[in-house]
Amino acid sequence: MSTIITVTQENFDDVVLNSELPVVVDFWAPWCAPCKQLMPILDDAAETYAGEVVVAKVNADENPEIVGKYHVRGLPTVVLFLDGEERERFAGLQTKSRIAAFIDRNLGC
Amino acid sequence: MMQSFQDNPALKCSMLQKAQAFQASGDWNSRPVYWDGKGGSLVGGLLGSDDLDQWVEESGLPKWMALLLDMVAVILPSAEDAKAAQISLLEALPVGADLNACGNVVLVHFLKETETDIASLSENHPLRAALTDVMALHDAELAGKSPQPAEWRKARSEAIAATDQAVPDSPEAKFGAVIEAAAWNPRTSRSVVADTFRSWINARRDAAVQQKVGEQGLISFEETKKLLDRIHTEERKTRKDPKEFIHVFGILEERYPKEHKDMMDFHRIQHEEAIRQRQAAFQIIISTLQNSQDQVRCTC
Structure with a gap:
């Protein structure tokens, strides 16, 4: 089962901004081929970092307010939040190694 | 098992x-x-x-x-x-085989191909060392030695550092991405084979395209992009309506026929190479699976 949490406008604050753990948010859309390729890699990363990081996804088509608020200009865009603040982001498809390095940098590893 | x-x-x-x-x-x-x-x-x-x-x-x-x-x-x-x-x-897929180890074998095949692809790099190039380290971890896993997670982490860090020394988006950097992608144990990381498969296709495609573009004396993709930007900027200055659509490709074809033809040739080569490298990658996987022990073909 996927360990990625689906986030919407309704639960974004609870799941992302108020989380005690760092949260990696994947902005995606069903029509976006690189998004489809990235999601299983992120899901795998979520399992690797279980208990250390929360991984969430936002459907950009269905949640334009969040997309606008965080100035997401291309898909996929992945944003890491810590203590309710954006710490770092990347855009486009990445290898799992790059995603792990992205998380490690923000965990202080 | x-x-x-x-x-x-x-x-x-x-x-x-x-x-x-x-x-x-x-x-x-x-x-x-x-x-x-x-x-x-x-x-x-x-x-x-x-x-x-x-x-x-x-x-x-x-x-x-x-x-x-x-x-x-x-x-x-x-x-x-x-x-x-x-x-x-x-x-x-064979019947009755433990395909866990087959993931390591597939990854070693992709890495061996990559070793050939980066053979022109200097002996002490960090990408060579990174590739050797990642391949050694897969070989150790195949030999039943189970490398520690810290060893995989170290190999990943070194592969990323080596890739970051290459010019961004160069074939060298793309082959670096293959090494990075392969630096996980497929027994514990389910995305590693698919991630390496995709990275290898992209790296091989881009390297082949760059070689053919050079051989045929075509204008590079980056140069074409700069020319299209220049056309857009110049045209924008001449239009009264700032929202008017500017058909930069039409202008390129009309005023710069050689550059337009090169761009079309570039896309044709890229398309052909994508097909060729996907087939090659697929063949590596299929042949590895077919060579797995205890193979029994389905006869239905």
Whole structure:
């Protein structure tokens, strides 16, 4: 089962901004081929970092307010939040190694 | 020990038949490891869920194989090609083999190909050392030595550092991405084989395109982009309506026919190379699977 949490406008604050753990948010859309390729890699990363990081996804088509608020200009865009603040982001498809390095940098590893 | 298809040729036949029926049903889609209760990916359709623990339990196949089967569908350009490739992959799977280790073997094959591709780099180039280290970890795993997670982490860090020394988006950097992608153990990281498969296709495609562009004296993609930007900027100054659409490709064709032809040739070469390298990558996987021990072909 996927360990990625689906986030919407309704639960974004609870799941992302108020989380005690760092949260990696994947902005995606069903029509976006690189998004489809990235999601299983992120899901795998979520399992690797279980208990250390929360991984969430936002459907950009269905949640334009969040997309606008965080100035997401291309898909996929992945944003890491810590203590309710954006710490770092990347855009486009990445290898799992790059995603792990992205998380490690923000965990202080 | 995991045994593919529970060591039962009838299970393989039944999965193949179910896969073909599901693909033909109209409920198939290309979103990997996905099931919404009615439709989804091939793996989703075979399971009736997206639970990969269930996949391992029912099929005796590793999780990395589920991801590879479904990722093929996103990488290939047409649904028909993707469906055919998924069936070929399923057909190539041996019955009664422990395919866990096969993931390491596939990755070693991609790394050996990459070793040849970066052979022109200097002896002490960091990418060579990174590749050797990652390959050694897979060899150790195959020898039953089970390297520690810290060893994999170190290899990944070194591969990323070596890649970052290359010019961004250069063939060297793309081959670095292959080494990075392969630096996980497929027994514990289900995306590693699909991630390496995709990275290798991209690296090989871009290296071949760069070589052919050089051989044919074509204008590079970067130069074409700069020219298109310049056309757009110059045209914008001449238009009264700032929102008026500027057909930069039409202007390129009209005023810069040589550059336009080069751009079209570039895209043709890129398309041809993408097909060629996808076939090559697929062949590496199929031949590795076919060479797996205890192979039993499905005769249904």
